[in-house]
Amino acid sequence: MQGVNRARGEPGLESGCHYDALDKMAVELDVFVGNTTIMDEEVYQLWLDGHTVNDAVKVRMEGGVLEECEASADVLMSDTMDQYRTFQMCERLLHSPTKLANQLLFQIPPHRQAILIERYYAFDDVFVREVLGKKLSKGTKKDLDDVSAKTGVTLKSCRRQFDNFKRVFKVVEELKGRLVENIRQHFLLSDKLSRDYAAIVFFANNRFETGKRKLMFLTFQDFAFCGGQLINNWTVGAVDNMVEDMDVDLDKEFLQELKELKILIADKDLLDQHKSLVCTALRGKTKAFNEMEANFKNLSRGLVNIAAKLTNTKDVRDFFIDLVEKFIEPCRSDRWTAADMRLYLTHYTNSAHILDTFKHQLVWDRYMGVIKSCIFKMYHD
């Protein structure tokens, strides 16, 4: 069976320890097959985490499962190996989760199938933080041992997670329709996990820089949230959802239109007018007022420049680093609170509508809506 061979793609690691253990017990063969496939969630997690059979046995023993059930270490070893084998056999089905539902080899109740899939596609935030925005290529895969060393996630687990990203990316890349929805349908994942995968795919496709030191304070969830904002508002799909690749790439027309926003900083009158409107609104409402007033022009230039440069792929990649450098860092050094930030950005956005000569309200809203929520999310320690 080809599938089986494929499923045992990495036999060296697993079956190696498998046989050492068997020799010890002089048990040449030991299998247990249930009509309903028995899977222990704890062991599944250990397997997913890339532990060897022996490590898994150790962990389980420490967990006290033996005392609970009056069993011996041999029993635990036998059970663990059995489960590992079952998972390996299931693995190829997990690669295309829709097959799991109508395959005949394993009788697994649907709610259990859902758990298997969800857990298989779950990932470690520390790991994903390392590869987020990187090209999902063979080169990146080769560097996974470094990632493993750095994050403490086993290489095996790193590979599984990386392959999952790649697999989802490949399937979804060419599909029409909403990105999150496509992921959910093809991989039968939960809403939350589908959205996370959508963000991962989006970041990988646009190659956003996330690894710089200045960005290290941001978690995957911060990025996933921002990614979701970008997908929902800045892609082609946000306006027209029957276009190919629509959710994966940013809306080029919109990016062009963003250049028009430059007027906000290029036109001196407009800039001053904008500043006075914002300052009037803010006066007396925050302790950081003085700093806001002093920095207004700088901050506004920062945000508008980011918008204007987004037509360049290179600048798109630096989107997050720019946000941090041009806006978040200055504010932080002035000790703005999160509330200050909220107040400032709200008035900054709204005041632009009152400017008589500013005609790009729609683009401004589409841009600032995302920027606002991204900065709110990213403004923390």
Next chain:
Amino acid sequence: MPGKLKAKIVAGRHLPVMDRASDLTDAFVEVKFGNTTFKTDVCPKSLNPQWNSEWFKFEVDDEDLQDEPLQITVLDHDTYSANDAIGKVYIDIDPLLCNEAASVISGWFPIYDTIHGIRGEINVLVKVELFNDLNRFRQSSCGVKFFCTTAIPRCYRVAMVHGFVEELVVNEDPEYQWIDRIRTPRASNEARQRLISLMSGELQRKIGLKVLEMGGNAVVGYLQCFDLEGESGLVVRAIGTGCTLDKVSFGSAPNTNTHVHPSTAPASNACNSPSKDGKEPVFAEDLPSFSGPPTPFRVLPTSSSSPPPFSPSKPCSRQSSSSDTDLSLTPKTGMGSAGKEAGPLKTLLRQQTQTALEQREFPFFTLTSFPPGFLVHVGGVVSARSVKLLDRIHNPDEPETRDAWWEEIRQEIKSHAKALGCHAVVGYSERTSICEEVCILSASGTAAILNPRYMREGCLDTGNTEPRFDEPSPPSCGFCHIPYDELNMPFPAQLTYCYGCRRQKVPDVLFTTIDMPSEAAVTGKGCLIQARLCRLKKKAQGEVNATAISNLLPFMEYELHTQLMNKLKLRSMNALFGLHIQISVGENMLLGLASATGVYLTALPAPGGVQIAGKTPGDMSNEHHILTIQKRINDTIAKNKELYQINPPELTEEVVGSPIPEPRQRSRLFRSHSESSDELSELDLSHGKKDAFVLEIDDTDAVEDIHSLLTDASPPSGFYSCNTEIMPGIFNWTSGVQMFTSVRVFRLSNANLTNQGLNKIFTDLCENLLKSFYFKLRSMIPCCLCHLNFTVAVPEEELIQVAVTAVAMTFDKEQILEKPGDKIITKGCIEGEEQLQFSMELCADSSGISTQQLSKISGVPESTNVSPRAASVDYGSFADRCSTWLELIRLKAHTIRRGSIKTISSLERSSPLPEGRSRSLRSNRSFGGSSVTVVKMTPLSFLPGTRIIKYLGIINMFFIRETTSLREEGGVSGFLHTFIAEVFAMVRAHVAALGGNAVVSYSMKECMLMENPNKNQAQCLINVSGDAVICVIETDQEPIHTAVGPRQTCSSGADGTT
């Protein structure tokens, strides 16, 4: 042209990639039946082809329909080279030939290849149109229903049990044909699979013909096995019980009348010697056959020159003890309360039964559980073994020689049964163990006396042909009463008056191969009891080897029985059900495994303790050692009593039980039997000559043995285990069901192994397997492992293989204690006893007993005198009157319960079939939109919480799997794991295609694994069988004996425990 077979190929899915270049497949399908082949179009470049073919029609004889499978081959079209086979599907047409079974086969089947395993699935539609058969002298037996279930299938009523049917067919094994040298392993495997499928079909057809000849319409307890003899051929053989079954129609509930006839010991038939004593072995023709004795153990080493432990023929024969005959018979018939008026009638009935049974060559029944009242008395286990040399078969292609072998064994079984005063053998089974050219044939069963009602034509229709009279033996204990003559017991046993009815005699222990009758009264719970044994043997060939084996056999049987008896006593139990003794032969050892379910039958006396005795008294350290062991044993017994909730009303025992076991008389009888065989007197140890069971420690071996007795771990709390259908003492099953198969192979190290060392390894292997099960299934607690079926084999010189199939079933802990219906009554009983303790103690006055005993010992015509006397004594005590009164209530409760079944089931049955079916389908489809039908599997004849509404036909499948990339598939474990999972998948797919949602009476008959890790190769053969059924969720709380709480639903079964 009696039949038209139609097949349509709809679609495929998940096909493997056959063309590496395009990563796709150009698939087409060949449909073959007999010599006719049709092809579909090629569906290019698709892994999920849609063929939607026309209907392929085959016009064939119904004989062929029975023999041949429909063969579907999926191929990859290749323009330039030969087409590559993707895999095959064999579909057994048989279920479609019976109008009561399935009407169409439709569904997704796994495409199976013997080298690659399952490779995608194919959707097929099959129908059969049968024309009226005008030929009276037909060769086919379409319409005869087959059931693997060893009980009367639920939703049928038995009108008549015709009896034993057997058949055996032989063919050359394709693997040993010359052509095998030039063909591929795949071709060879497929030839074998196809041949066995053909032979199974032929066998079934022939058995069907025999049943039709008998006037029956069904085979129940159908047991088919195959023997791979190697060079001499491939044998497929089957046994079963021919019956006439009536489908239970609306309103007519199963016959629930209970007529238990106290049948007397057979008067006329001379007690044949259980074995032809002193016969010298003749190899290849009649090798020493060894008879495993009934309950109390008896060794009959016919092969050796040593005389049998007691000379069976003389003392047993009627002539030598004619004076006793009268004495023992008259009182016996008079003993029942029915007394005189019933007497003659009973004799008549008995004679009728006997003639009905004697007309048959073999009064054997493969059933293990029976309609109430069918089983009258049970004598004990009868078994026979014989060693044969396969290379001495004169005409290996013909079945005659094997037929003769089996005939011989069956004759022996029959004569053993007669020796036990029984006219029938129930729970009968046969098996073989083959190693090279040596073959051990074994048969075993339970000698019994059956109710003639089911045997005679026409009498069941009215059910009233026999006048009703008060039955002296209540159903809860009647089957325990001895069928043999107590003065001429075929073996020494300790008899007492029955603790249930106090009127008839019962043995101290009872061993049987059947399931416990549902009406039997038990105290506490049962448990799995296993005796395990390894015996080394020198490697040898031919006759020398066969002699060595046949010399070892009796000792193995003896030791297994001793172990069983000891373990039974340690658990404070007195009866074994479902006893299976398997002896497997290897090149350098013999393996023996006896499994049974121990219980405490309320009707039988409490087992004495186990006592340790040293042979060298005076040695202080030894004495101390013995004391410690004794203490450990006593502690174990106490612990077990608590564990299995065995709290028999001990005081009643003394009152009732004491009058009969008169040591002196027994020993007198015994002496007369065993005078000639002093050197074997040791063997009598296991017969319970003394009240307490004595183990003598005379050497280190004995110490080891005792240690090994004590090492058996009891199941962890929350678990029970048994090898019978259900656990005696548990009634409230819930719907959690998990069937599993587990296989372990142990490699012995090269070190010089002793018998003791081997025993330890083997015992540990079995114990560890059980421990693994408990651990794996811990989420199902409280739960019981039922039908634990162990099979052992010695596949190679240094390998021991143990394969287990069983089912874990959950039950409701809250009501664990009693049968719902019995609850109040038993409570009343206990209360009554508590109140009466004082008076009973008075009764148990030792002087009273001793006088009774004296009177008996003096040898007066016992029963006539004593039984009224005993009765009068007992009646004097309030205790007895009270408990008879309770007994009466109990009996009434039985009838009340039965009555309620009747009404409820008739109501339920009035729901039309299609509705039931749609219900079942709905329940399957309801989970999460999965397109795969959930198919439950169980080795039992039922699924708790559900009701079987239709039997769709038997599943009998044989698969071979081979690999030349063992390492890549995860080693032998990975290989076998995948294969077993594939077999399950194929069984489920076939059942689903028949429209079913469950397999009952599932069993794995064979799991033969051969490996060669050095060559990276392995091959495995698996044979499975079962009954495909449709079952629906039981919604009402029905007070049947598997009564279940109302809160269980089938959907909960899907929670990881389908």
